[in-house]
Amino acid sequence: MIVCLILLLPYVLIKQVNGSTEDACRQEVRGEPGEIVQTALKFSHLAYADFDDPSSVKGKPVASLFDSHEELDITFSEFNDALEEKGVNDFSEGLEDWYVLNADGDKGSFWSSLGFWGAAFIKEDTLIVSFRGTDDTSSISYDLAAVVLQTDVSTQVNQAKEFMNAVKEQAEAKGIKEVYLTGHSLGGFLVQKVILEIEDGKLPGYSMDEKKGALKVSGGITFNAPGFKNPKGPHLENLISEKQFNNNCGFHVENYIVSEDLVGNYGRHIGVSYYLDGQGHAIAGMHNSLGKAAESNGKPLIIALADGTFSELTFMGIAGEVLNEIGMFIPFLILLFILINLFRKKFSSRGFGSLINYIILWGVVCLIVYDLFHNFALSASLASLFILVLWILVRR
Incomplete structure (x- = not known):
């Protein structure tokens, strides 16, 4: 029996299944995405760069950051060189007219922070706010509690909202008319949750529609981000309501997911999803995956069981419902x-x-x-x- 389980384990981990509700939100990949998506990917990547003194980069042209700066933990020239090794050339191309509006967070020691980091970039009347993904042991713990166990929403989410509030005054002074939120992995999860908060009116000063006195959020753009667990499952808090979970396609979010990425396949995303051909979860690989459609986007069985979407597989019937309830534990x-x-x-x-x-x-x-x-x-x-x-x- 034990031998059989061991032999079946790889199958359960990698076997992909189709037929989930996520398929209803799938959009066909047709060549390279628009400029705003490509720029969002770059800013999601830049959110991982550490600044010894964030105030030193505020107001600077983004392209100028790729010169050597003593105040940075890692020079952006090294950042660029690392990308070129992966076949990503001219990372700063197209960023010449973008400026750093703000950068802040509690990135630091595991003992004193939860790893949140946000950065805001502007070009004319457009603002892109990026949230950093999992980057250290503190944010890994947050991943486990908030995303996998769905037990915590008041740490990084609140920090993201505080950052949005700080950016709002600066954005209004600059005459910003369009706002996009972006992030990779955990950062993309925060994007989805913040947009739900805006939809629920829990982030005053921002709106998904034209509204007097509020900045319009045109949408969110995520990369290999996890989605939400079924709210009917075992957890201490609901990160998403049943209504939102069941009507997830109707939100202004574009999710770009490498089809074989376990993290990106976790849960149900809000908005539409584009499944890409590629390998791995790291954001560096996303630069070469954009525009390349995946042949299939089946979700691994183990993920479907853990996130409560297993019952959506139409061929399982009642058995799927039972396994779904068990799997969420x-x-x-x-x-x-x-x-x-x-x-x-x-x-x-x-x-x-x-x-x-x-x-x-x-x-x-x-x-x-x-x-x-x-x-x-x-x-x-x-x-x-x-x-x-x-x-x-x-x-x-």
């Missing part, structure tokens, strides 16, 4: 298995695997507590206390 079962593993193998100072288990548990507990009290020091302390008690129990 997979992330929680993984955490349970971690706990069982800790008690079985006991903690050892030389047990690196056990140490990783404790770190993952600490991050999850910390984020859940933070969502309740909004105090990072208190959350870290309580999470540490929980791990200490657990460690004592395991050693007994």
